[in-house]
Amino acid sequence: MDDAEAVIHVETRGGAYDVIVGAGLIDRPKWFPEDTIGADVFVVTNETVGPLYADRLTAALGPRRITTLVLPDGEEHKNLDSFSRIIDAMVEARMHRDATVIGLGGGVIGDMAGFAAACYQRGVAVVQVPTSLLAQVDAAVGGKTGVNHPGGKNLIGAFHQPRAVIADVTVLDTLPEREYRAGLAEVVKYGAGLDAGFFSWIEANAQALTQRDAKALQFAVRRCCEAKAEVVQQDERETGRRALLNLGHTFGHAIEAATGYGSWLHGEAVGAGMVLAGRLSVRLGLLPSADAARLESLLSDFGLPVAPPPISADILLDLMRMDKKVLSGRLRLILMKELGDSFVVADCPEEEVRTVLHAATAG
Amino acid sequence: MDDAEAVIHVETRGGAYDVIVGAGLIDRPKWFPEDTIGADVFVVTNETVGPLYADRLTAALGPRRITTLVLPDGEEHKNLDSFSRIIDAMVEARMHRDATVIGLGGGVIGDMAGFAAACYQRGVAVVQVPTSLLAQVDAAVGGKTGVNHPGGKNLIGAFHQPRAVIADVTVLDTLPEREYRAGLAEVVKYGAGLDAGFFSWIEANAQALTQRDAKALQFAVRRCCEAKAEVVQQDERETGRRALLNLGHTFGHAIEAATGYGSWLHGEAVGAGMVLAGRLSVRLGLLPSADAARLESLLSDFGLPVAPPPISADILLDLMRMDKKVLSGRLRLILMKELGDSFVVADCPEEEVRTVLHAATAG
Numbered sequence: 001m002d003d004a005e006a007v008i009h010v011e012t013r014g015g016a017y018d019v020i021v022g023a024g025l026i027d028r029p030k031w032f033p034e035d036t037i038g039a040d041v042f043v044v045t046n047e048t049v050g051p052l053y054a055d056r057l058t059a060a061l062g063p064r065r066i067t068t069l070v071l072p073d074g075e076e077h078k079n080l081d082s083f084s085r086i087i088d089a090m091v092e093a094r095m096h097r098d099a100t101v102i103g104l105g106g107g108v109i110g111d112m113a114g115f116a117a118a119c120y121q122r123g124v125a126v127v128q129v130p131t132s133l134l135a136q137v138d139a140a141v142g143g144k145t146g147v148n149h150p151g152g153k154n155l156i157g158a159f160h161q162p163r164a165v166i167a168d169v170t171v172l173d174t175l176p177e178r179e180y181r182a183g184l185a186e187v188v189k190y191g192a193g194l195d196a197g198f199f200s201w202i203e204a205n206a207q208a209l210t211q212r213d214a215k216a217l218q219f220a221v222r223r224c225c226e227a228k229a230e231v232v233q234q235d236e237r238e239t240g241r242r243a244l245l246n247l248g249h250t251f252g253h254a255i256e257a258a259t260g261y262g263s264w265l266h267g268e269a270v271g272a273g274m275v276l277a278g279r280l281s282v283r284l285g286l287l288p289s290a291d292a293a294r295l296e297s298l299l300s301d302f303g304l305p306v307a308p309p310p311i312s313a314d315i316l317l318d319l320m321r322m323d324k325k326v327l328s329g330r331l332r333l334i335l336m337k338e339l340g341d342s343f344v345v346a347d348c349p350e351e352e353v354r355t356v357l358h359a360a361t362a363g
Numbered sequence: 364m365d366d367a368e369a370v371i372h373v374e375t376r377g378g379a380y381d382v383i384v385g386a387g388l389i390d391r392p393k394w395f396p397e398d399t400i401g402a403d404v405f406v407v408t409n410e411t412v413g414p415l416y417a418d419r420l421t422a423a424l425g426p427r428r429i430t431t432l433v434l435p436d437g438e439e440h441k442n443l444d445s446f447s448r449i450i451d452a453m454v455e456a457r458m459h460r461d462a463t464v465i466g467l468g469g470g471v472i473g474d475m476a477g478f479a480a481a482c483y484q485r486g487v488a489v490v491q492v493p494t495s496l497l498a499q500v501d502a503a504v505g506g507k508t509g510v511n512h513p514g515g516k517n518l519i520g521a522f523h524q525p526r527a528v529i530a531d532v533t534v535l536d537t538l539p540e541r542e543y544r545a546g547l548a549e550v551v552k553y554g555a556g557l558d559a560g561f562f563s564w565i566e567a568n569a570q571a572l573t574q575r576d577a578k579a580l581q582f583a584v585r586r587c588c589e590a591k592a593e594v595v596q597q598d599e600r601e602t603g604r605r606a607l608l609n610l611g612h613t614f615g616h617a618i619e620a621a622t623g624y625g626s627w628l629h630g631e632a633v634g635a636g637m638v639l640a641g642r643l644s645v646r647l648g649l650l651p652s653a654d655a656a657r658l659e660s661l662l663s664d665f666g667l668p669v670a671p672p673p674i675s676a677d678i679l680l681d682l683m684r685m686d687k688k689v690l691s692g693r694l695r696l697i698l699m700k701e702l703g704d705s706f707v708v709a710d711c712p713e714e715e716v717r718t719v720l721h722a723a724t725a726g
């Protein structure tokens with residue numbers, strides 16, 4: 001592990017691109033070359049990130065025609081109305097087919113900028129400059145874009161691979177503590193779902209990560225991006241292995257929907273969701289309870305909630321049935337055999353899920 | 364040429380599927396098999412087509428869970444609001460990832476149903492059952508979906524190949540005369556742009572086509588679908604040869620935008636657009652004037668307008684610059700060398716375009 005930028009190459013049917021992970025990337029023109037980003041640039045950011053980084057990004061972009069749209073901050077704005085605002089502003093700025101959209105922000109901005117780029121004139125290029133830990137380790141890589149609907153998270157969207165992802169770990173310094181910790185839940189997800197060695201590394205480096213140590217962060221972000229790139233390359237459309245990246249997500253999405261998007265952060269909901277997936281795995285005799293305990297303990301060390309909010313099991317179960325990963329009404333969940341080894345269960349017994357939910361929400 | 368159904372197989376990167384062209388298909392369950400259409404079906408239609416054909420389609424679909432959404436009729440409803448209504452209704456009907464959307468209607472319904480299917484849970488299957496001549500020969504095949512924006516036609520959309528296209532020429536019997544004739548403009552487009560022999564066939568069979576003779580229609584629709592399938596297979600994303608299908612469209616889109624969508628029918632605008640493309644081709648010394656005259660004469664025989672509305676050349680030119688086919692502000696048009704032989708001109712001299720527009724709109 002060294003300080004130089006890591007370049008992770010991703011090849012999918014929908015496009016090939018590089019993910020760059022490093023420190024100070026946002027200020028260096030070399031990471032925004034002409035063959036990646038054209039002369040017309042449309043930056044989508046929000047009122048929190050924009051004031052901090054839009055000018056620096058613009059400076060690095062140099063003499064291009066740049067239009068910047070600043071949206072309100074928050075998951076509650078990730079909807080068709082904001083999507084429509086982006087499209088309107090792109091039309092007003094006379095963006096053409098060869099324009100490049102840049103998503104400068106967290107997962108919400110990246111998802112919306114990517115979805116607008118996917119649909120504008122049936123698809124223009126998008127470059128992701130993720131500024132949250134969650135977005136750097138998960139949202140920015142892989143081409144999933146979309147907005148929420150009252151009926152479900154990311155219910156409206158598209159697969160649209162970015163042309164590049166520029167993950168500058170130094171911008172994480174300004175991230176609010178709660179958001180940063182929520183991002184750590186997604187880091188844990190890679191360990192718990194895919195890689196036992198990485199899970200142990202996270203446990204050993206929990207303090208450095210909590211303190212946002214740059215070296216530890218760069219290693220963690222790089223590791224997550226490599227893992228995601230590997231999975232996405234094998235399975236762009238989530239028919240198989242990519243589903244494993246959703247460990248904790250069906251539970252988590254139900255928590256987010258039940259509490260109204262924005263009340264729980266996505267990473268917080270995923271953290272509690274992983275705990276529930278762990279408990280369900282133990283209950284079904286799949287996972288040693290010691291492994292589930294290690295997972296809860298690590299999430300707890302990161303200051304993350306390890307129980308869902310006090311909402312009835314029936315409501316959560318109903319929302320889980322509406323989740324995208326549910327095929328034909330069957331409850332499809334990611335469960336664990338051990339830390340680092342997860343798998344898809346296509347038809348999860350609802351009574352067992354209800355029991356786990358009931359125990360957790362009543363506690 | 365015989366009466367049996369024609370099955371045209373289309374293979375693109377985005378999916379492989381069959382286009383079935385024939386008579387009476389909509390009433391026969393054999394064209395809606397289980398491996399193409401799942402158990403959950405969401406039919407999108409409009410208040411004109413729905414009452415005529417929705418029950419017959421439902422009967423042919425048999426014992427599936429079918430929800431039908433009836434939208435208002437007209438190009439003016441092809442917008443994000445209608446898209447949003449489709450998504451809302453799909454959520455309400457609890458459509459899952461394995462649902463099949465069926466677009467039962469003309470090009471507007473097909474484009475919107477296809478776009479909703481493209482975005483719903485990041486993509487579900489769509490089957491097109493086109494009921495207008497325009498949709499049968501052009502809109503339903505090829506995977507272009509989308510909605511209009513005040514800033515441009517089809518400005519918001521996606522490439523999403525259908526799982527099947529069922530083109531039943533008998534449903535064209537109920538098409539209003541004006542719409543039917545507008546559809547003939549797109550038939551002429553295939554001849555004028557790609558196939559001199561087919562152009563001559565259309566001239567020779569103009570009367571049979573005007574009278575909606577079933578045999579002539581089946582041959583014409585089949586021929587157009589074969590031509591479109593061939594082009595789409597070579598070039599799904601319209602970087603090259605697929606662009607030739609846009610003969611007359613950059614002019615046509617400007618006419619539609621300038622008059623407000625819905626005042627001119629799409630086919631009417633494309634017809635006038637082809638005439639303008641022909642005149643421009645003659646003016647630039649590319650096309651013999653006799654060929655341009657044959658084109659105008661055939662369109663005129665079909666009762667189609669051969670001149671744009673009285674709108675200033677500058678306004679039309681400005682709208683043409685905003686068209687999707689314009690790259691980096693250069694005017695990219697499809698011109699003709701002879702009937703059946705068209706090509707892309709990447710940087711059309713604006714003054715020549717203005718002159719042709721001015722002469723046509725002042726006349």
